[in-house]
Amino acid sequence: xxxxxxxxxxxxxxxxxxxxxxxxxxxxxxxxxxxxxxxxxxxxxxxxxxxxxxxxxxxxxxxxxxxxxxxxxxxxxxxxxxxxxxxxxxxxxxxxxxxxxxxxxxxxxxxxxxxxxxxxxxxxxxxxxxxxxxxxxxxxxxxxxxxxxxxxxxxxxxxxxxxxxxxxxxxxxxxxxxxx
Numbered sequence: 392x393x394x395x396x397x398x399x400x401x402x403x404x405x406x407x408x409x410x411x412x413x414x415x416x417x418x419x420x421x422x423x424x425x426x427x428x429x430x431x432x433x434x435x436x437x438x439x440x441x442x443x444x445x446x447x448x449x450x451x452x453x454x455x456x457x458x459x460x461x462x463x464x465x466x467x468x469x470x471x472x473x474x475x476x477x478x479x480x481x482x483x484x485x486x487x488x489x490x491x492x493x494x495x496x497x498x499x500x501x502x503x504x505x506x507x508x509x510x511x512x513x514x515x516x517x518x519x520x521x522x523x524x525x526x527x528x529x530x531x532x533x534x535x536x537x538x539x540x541x542x543x544x545x546x547x548x549x550x551x552x553x554x555x556x557x558x559x560x561x562x563x564x565x566x567x568x569x570x571x
Contacts, residue, residue, distance in 0.1 A: 395419060401483075401484045413531055415530065416527075417527070431446070436519070438508030440508030454470040455468075463490065464502070467509075469483050481494065485507060485561060487562075491513070492560065507561075516555050525549050526550065551563045
């Protein structure tokens with residue numbers, strides 16, 4: 392699938408208030424062309440929870456902004472912030488088919504207390520993160536508001552699929568707060 396079409400599909404799960412755009416532009420970037428420190432942050436097949444904690448040298452906590460079920464899929468828009476601070480480090484969109492995880496994992500994710508990646512790790516869910524695309528974003532009103540950016544400022548994100556127990560269970564969009 393075209394990464395920009397897939398991006399639009401994930402973002403459309405949770406439209407911005409008053410129809411304002413999340414971003415002004417979104418451009419697919421080759422993994423090799425991703426600038427540092429975003430390359431270190433995004434170009435890998437690890438959970439972003441672990442990567443954010445290592446990069447920011449502290450634990451992160453999840454803030455669920457919105458969540459709902461659509462047919463058999465769990466949809467969530469959330470933030471990761473540095474634990475014990477107001478500093479947001481990531482905006483995430485998740486489309487999760489719970490069919491591939493246990494009821495215990497499902498309940499813990501729905502509770503929204505522990506970041507999704509950490510839940511999967513703690514429950515030893517057999518998983519593989521498949522990096523799909525790196526996206527360069529120019530902030531629109533949504534990123535301006537959510538990630539405390541200035542309108543027109545640039546940041547990067549990634550789209551990925553997490554396979555749980557061999558099945559593509561989770562589609563992700565993870566947008567890093569600016570790292571400059």
